[in-house]
Amino acid sequence: MKVRFRYIAYIAVFVVIAGTVGAFAGVARDADVAPWVPIALMVLQFLVVVGGGLGINVLRRRTERRELTSAPDSFERQAATQAQAKAFLDLLILTLVAGGLFVVFPTQTNPAWVLIGLVVVLVGDFWVRYAVITTSAAKAAE
Amino acid sequence: MRNHVEALRRERKWSQEALGAEVGVSRQTVNAIEAGRFNPSLPLALRLARLFEKPVEEIFFDED
Numbered sequence: 001m002k003v004r005f006r007y008i009a010y011i012a013v014f015v016v017i018a019g020t021v022g023a024f025a026g027v028a029r030d031a032d033v034a035p036w037v038p039i040a041l042m043v044l045q046f047l048v049v050v051g052g053g054l055g056i057n058v059l060r061r062r063t064e065r066r067e068l069t070s071a072p073d074s075f076e077r078q079a080a081t082q083a084q085a086k087a088f089l090d091l092l093i094l095t096l097v098a099g100g101l102f103v104v105f106p107t108q109t110n111p112a113w114v115l116i117g118l119v120v121v122l123v124g125d126f127w128v129r130y131a132v133i134t135t136s137a138a139k140a141a142e
Numbered sequence: 143m144r145n146h147v148e149a150l151r152r153e154r155k156w157s158q159e160a161l162g163a164e165v166g167v168s169r170q171t172v173n174a175i176e177a178g179r180f181n182p183s184l185p186l187a188l189r190l191a192r193l194f195e196k197p198v199e200e201i202f203f204d205e206d
Contacts, residue, residue, distance in 0.1 A: 068168045073186035075171040075179075137179040138170065 010059060014052040021048050076134065083129035090125050094118055145202045148176040150194045165189040 025041045064070035070077060098118060101109045151161050151172075158172040165186060174180035182190065182202075191198040 068162060068166060069170070071167050071171075073171070073183045074167045075174040076168060078180065134170065137174045137177065140177045140179050 007059070007063075010056065014048075014056070018045075018048050018052065021045050075137065079130055079133040079137075082133060083126050086129050087122055087126040091118065091122050094121060143181050143202055144178055144205055145175065147172070147190065147201060150196070150201065151176075161193075164193055 021041065021044050025038070025045060061070075068074060095118065098114045101114065102111075147161075151158070156164075157169075158176070159169040162169045162172045166189070167186065171180065171182075175182055187198050187202055191201055194201060
Protein backbone atom coordinates (compact mmCIF):
# COMPACT_ATOMS: atom_id res chain seq x y z
CA MET A 1 0.00 0.00 0.00
CA LYS A 2 2.88 2.34 0.82
CA VAL A 3 4.41 1.69 -2.59
CA ARG A 4 1.09 2.40 -4.32
CA PHE A 5 0.77 5.66 -2.37
CA ARG A 6 4.29 6.66 -3.37
CA TYR A 7 3.45 6.02 -7.01
CA ILE A 8 0.38 8.24 -6.74
CA ALA A 9 2.42 10.94 -4.99
CA TYR A 10 5.11 10.89 -7.71
CA ILE A 11 2.51 11.02 -10.49
CA ALA A 12 0.68 13.86 -8.71
CA VAL A 13 3.92 15.89 -8.42
CA PHE A 14 4.68 15.19 -12.08
CA VAL A 15 1.18 16.29 -13.16
CA VAL A 16 1.43 19.51 -11.10
CA ILE A 17 4.87 20.38 -12.58
CA ALA A 18 3.75 19.52 -16.11
CA GLY A 19 0.56 21.54 -15.64
CA THR A 20 2.51 24.55 -14.33
CA VAL A 21 4.96 24.42 -17.23
CA GLY A 22 2.06 24.01 -19.66
CA ALA A 23 0.25 27.01 -18.16
CA PHE A 24 3.41 29.15 -18.37
CA ALA A 25 3.88 28.05 -21.95
CA GLY A 26 0.33 29.16 -22.76
CA VAL A 27 0.88 32.55 -21.11
CA ALA A 28 4.24 33.01 -22.86
CA ARG A 29 2.67 32.23 -26.22
CA ASP A 30 -0.10 34.79 -25.76
CA ALA A 31 1.81 37.52 -23.89
CA ASP A 32 4.47 39.87 -25.12
CA VAL A 33 7.62 38.30 -23.67
CA ALA A 34 11.31 38.17 -24.51
CA PRO A 35 12.08 35.89 -27.49
CA TRP A 36 14.08 33.41 -25.38
CA VAL A 37 11.16 32.70 -22.99
CA PRO A 38 9.13 30.45 -25.35
CA ILE A 39 12.30 28.50 -26.23
CA ALA A 40 13.24 28.11 -22.56
CA LEU A 41 9.72 26.90 -21.78
CA MET A 42 9.86 24.43 -24.64
CA VAL A 43 13.13 23.03 -23.26
CA LEU A 44 11.56 22.91 -19.80
CA GLN A 45 8.50 21.08 -21.16
CA PHE A 46 10.83 18.57 -22.83
CA LEU A 47 12.75 18.05 -19.57
CA VAL A 48 9.54 17.58 -17.57
CA VAL A 49 8.11 15.04 -20.01
CA VAL A 50 11.34 13.06 -20.50
CA GLY A 51 12.39 13.35 -16.84
CA GLY A 52 8.95 12.33 -15.61
CA GLY A 53 8.81 9.37 -17.98
CA LEU A 54 12.29 8.16 -17.09
CA GLY A 55 11.72 8.74 -13.38
CA ILE A 56 8.52 6.72 -13.31
CA ASN A 57 10.20 3.96 -15.30
CA VAL A 58 13.17 3.76 -12.91
CA LEU A 59 10.81 3.74 -9.91
CA ARG A 60 8.72 0.96 -11.48
CA ARG A 61 11.79 -1.19 -12.19
CA ARG A 62 13.13 -0.74 -8.65
CA THR A 63 9.75 -1.70 -7.18
CA GLU A 64 9.50 -4.73 -9.47
CA ARG A 65 12.95 -5.92 -8.42
CA ARG A 66 12.16 -5.48 -4.73
CA GLU A 67 8.77 -7.20 -4.87
CA LEU A 68 9.91 -9.87 -7.39
CA THR A 69 6.94 -9.07 -9.62
CA SER A 70 9.05 -9.09 -12.79
CA ALA A 71 10.55 -12.54 -12.12
CA PRO A 72 10.15 -14.79 -15.18
CA ASP A 73 8.06 -17.31 -13.20
CA SER A 74 5.82 -14.78 -11.51
CA PHE A 75 2.06 -14.55 -11.78
CA GLU A 76 2.34 -10.81 -12.49
CA ARG A 77 4.51 -11.50 -15.53
CA GLN A 78 1.91 -13.91 -16.89
CA ALA A 79 -0.88 -11.43 -16.16
CA ALA A 80 1.06 -8.68 -17.97
CA THR A 81 1.60 -10.93 -21.01
CA GLN A 82 -2.12 -11.80 -21.12
CA ALA A 83 -3.08 -8.13 -20.79
CA GLN A 84 -0.60 -7.14 -23.52
CA ALA A 85 -1.98 -9.78 -25.91
CA LYS A 86 -5.58 -8.65 -25.36
CA ALA A 87 -4.66 -4.96 -25.59
CA PHE A 88 -2.91 -5.68 -28.88
CA LEU A 89 -6.11 -7.22 -30.30
CA ASP A 90 -8.03 -4.16 -29.08
CA LEU A 91 -5.47 -1.94 -30.81
CA LEU A 92 -6.00 -3.75 -34.12
CA ILE A 93 -9.76 -3.15 -33.88
CA LEU A 94 -9.28 0.49 -32.85
CA THR A 95 -6.84 1.05 -35.72
CA LEU A 96 -9.51 -0.20 -38.13
CA VAL A 97 -12.03 2.18 -36.53
CA ALA A 98 -9.50 5.04 -36.81
CA GLY A 99 -8.93 4.14 -40.47
CA GLY A 100 -12.69 4.22 -40.99
CA LEU A 101 -12.78 7.72 -39.49
CA PHE A 102 -10.22 8.90 -42.04
CA VAL A 103 -12.29 7.41 -44.87
CA VAL A 104 -15.65 8.83 -43.70
CA PHE A 105 -14.38 12.22 -42.43
CA PRO A 106 -11.14 12.83 -44.32
CA THR A 107 -10.97 16.58 -43.70
CA GLN A 108 -12.34 16.66 -40.13
CA THR A 109 -10.06 13.98 -38.64
CA ASN A 110 -6.77 15.16 -37.17
CA PRO A 111 -4.22 12.33 -37.47
CA ALA A 112 -2.17 13.60 -34.51
CA TRP A 113 -5.15 13.51 -32.13
CA VAL A 114 -6.21 10.10 -33.40
CA LEU A 115 -2.69 8.78 -32.80
CA ILE A 116 -2.53 10.30 -29.30
CA GLY A 117 -5.99 8.89 -28.57
CA LEU A 118 -4.91 5.42 -29.69
CA VAL A 119 -1.83 5.50 -27.44
CA VAL A 120 -3.83 6.72 -24.42
CA VAL A 121 -6.55 4.11 -24.95
CA LEU A 122 -3.94 1.38 -25.45
CA VAL A 123 -2.10 2.20 -22.22
CA GLY A 124 -5.38 2.50 -20.28
CA ASP A 125 -6.66 -0.73 -21.79
CA PHE A 126 -3.53 -2.62 -20.72
CA TRP A 127 -3.63 -1.33 -17.12
CA VAL A 128 -7.36 -2.01 -16.71
CA ARG A 129 -6.96 -5.56 -18.01
CA TYR A 130 -3.88 -6.13 -15.82
CA ALA A 131 -5.71 -4.82 -12.75
CA VAL A 132 -8.76 -7.01 -13.47
CA ILE A 133 -6.62 -10.17 -13.84
CA THR A 134 -4.55 -9.57 -10.69
CA THR A 135 -7.50 -8.36 -8.58
CA SER A 136 -9.73 -11.30 -9.53
CA ALA A 137 -6.92 -13.74 -8.67
CA ALA A 138 -6.41 -12.07 -5.29
CA LYS A 139 -10.16 -12.20 -4.55
CA ALA A 140 -10.34 -15.88 -5.54
CA ALA A 141 -7.61 -16.65 -3.03
CA GLU A 142 -9.45 -15.00 -0.12
CA MET B 143 -3.94 -28.43 -11.51
CA ARG B 144 -4.29 -28.56 -7.72
CA ASN B 145 -1.55 -28.51 -5.13
CA HIS B 146 -0.60 -28.85 -1.47
CA VAL B 147 1.50 -25.69 -1.39
CA GLU B 148 -0.65 -23.92 1.18
CA ALA B 149 -0.70 -26.92 3.54
CA LEU B 150 3.06 -27.42 3.26
CA ARG B 151 3.69 -23.73 3.82
CA ARG B 152 1.43 -23.65 6.89
CA GLU B 153 3.13 -26.76 8.31
CA ARG B 154 6.38 -24.81 8.26
CA LYS B 155 4.70 -21.65 9.57
CA TRP B 156 5.95 -19.58 6.64
CA SER B 157 4.19 -16.55 5.29
CA GLN B 158 3.38 -16.32 1.59
CA GLU B 159 5.92 -13.52 1.32
CA ALA B 160 8.66 -15.62 2.96
CA LEU B 161 7.95 -18.58 0.69
CA GLY B 162 7.95 -16.29 -2.35
CA ALA B 163 11.31 -14.82 -1.36
CA GLU B 164 12.76 -18.33 -0.95
CA VAL B 165 11.80 -19.38 -4.48
CA GLY B 166 12.22 -15.96 -6.12
CA VAL B 167 8.63 -14.92 -6.83
CA SER B 168 6.20 -12.39 -5.39
CA ARG B 169 3.71 -12.95 -2.56
CA GLN B 170 0.88 -12.62 -5.07
CA THR B 171 2.37 -15.43 -7.17
CA VAL B 172 2.35 -17.74 -4.13
CA ASN B 173 -1.21 -16.61 -3.41
CA ALA B 174 -2.32 -17.37 -6.98
CA ILE B 175 -0.63 -20.81 -6.93
CA GLU B 176 -2.32 -21.73 -3.65
CA ALA B 177 -5.69 -20.61 -5.02
CA GLY B 178 -5.18 -22.71 -8.16
CA ARG B 179 -5.37 -19.61 -10.35
CA PHE B 180 -1.83 -19.93 -11.64
CA ASN B 181 0.10 -23.00 -12.72
CA PRO B 182 3.78 -22.48 -11.92
CA SER B 183 6.43 -23.05 -14.55
CA LEU B 184 8.45 -26.26 -14.33
CA PRO B 185 11.54 -24.49 -12.86
CA LEU B 186 9.38 -22.86 -10.19
CA ALA B 187 7.63 -26.16 -9.38
CA LEU B 188 11.04 -27.80 -9.04
CA ARG B 189 12.27 -25.03 -6.75
CA LEU B 190 9.19 -25.48 -4.56
CA ALA B 191 9.69 -29.25 -4.50
CA ARG B 192 13.33 -28.83 -3.50
CA LEU B 193 12.39 -26.38 -0.78
CA PHE B 194 9.66 -28.63 0.67
CA GLU B 195 11.92 -31.71 0.19
CA LYS B 196 9.20 -33.59 -1.65
CA PRO B 197 8.76 -34.93 -5.20
CA VAL B 198 6.94 -32.52 -7.53
CA GLU B 199 4.07 -34.99 -8.06
CA GLU B 200 3.40 -35.03 -4.32
CA ILE B 201 2.91 -31.28 -4.32
CA PHE B 202 1.13 -30.81 -7.65
CA PHE B 203 -1.51 -33.20 -8.96
CA ASP B 204 -4.35 -33.44 -11.51
CA GLU B 205 -7.86 -32.51 -10.47
CA ASP B 206 -9.16 -35.92 -11.70
